[in-house]
Amino acid sequence: MSLTLELDFQYSTSVERLWSALTDSEQLAKWVLANNFKPIVGYRFQFRSQPNEYWDGLIDGEVLVVDPPTRLTYTWGVGEEKHTVHWTIQDLGDGKVNLHLEQTGISNAQGLNGAKYGWSNWAAELDKLLAL
Numbered sequence: 001m002s003l004t005l006e007l008d009f010q011y012s013t014s015v016e017r018l019w020s021a022l023t024d025s026e027q028l029a030k031w032v033l034a035n036n037f038k039p040i041v042g043y044r045f046q047f048r049s050q051p052n053e054y055w056d057g058l059i060d061g062e063v064l065v066v067d068p069p070t071r072l073t074y075t076w077g078v079g080e081e082k083h084t085v086h087w088t089i090q091d092l093g094d095g096k097v098n099l100h101l102e103q104t105g106i107s108n109a110q111g112l113n114g115a116k117y118g119w120s121n122w123a124a125e126l127d128k129l130l131a132l
Helices: 015-023 025-031 109-131
Strands: 003-012 044-048 058-067 071-078 081-093 096-106
Touching: 003 109, 015 025, 015 071, 015 081, 015 096, 015 109, 025 109, 058 081, 096 109
Parallel strands: none
Antiparallel strands: 003 096, 044 058, 058 071, 071 081, 081 096
């Protein structure tokens, strides 16, 4: 059984500014984790966090879709668990933009809840970055 997480976040920004926050390695590091991300299909990258007794701190990914400035898809792998993360940006007008997240391939409810918690926290950090 595979579970899917879907979340929507609204920001007061432009589509282009939000796209940059999703695809620029330095900006990603400010709201997600340190990384070597590049928005190039086929590019393999890592997000890096502090290791602990349960995890080496590495999230491995590969860019699958880059469709500027509205769609980005990559794999998200920790250990044996491999997910696919789909981002879609929609201009809502009046300076508002919707960011839709769909993360597929989650193996259990604990993983689903963990992903929801993590992305919700990171989305709040993204809001702070976009407000600068």
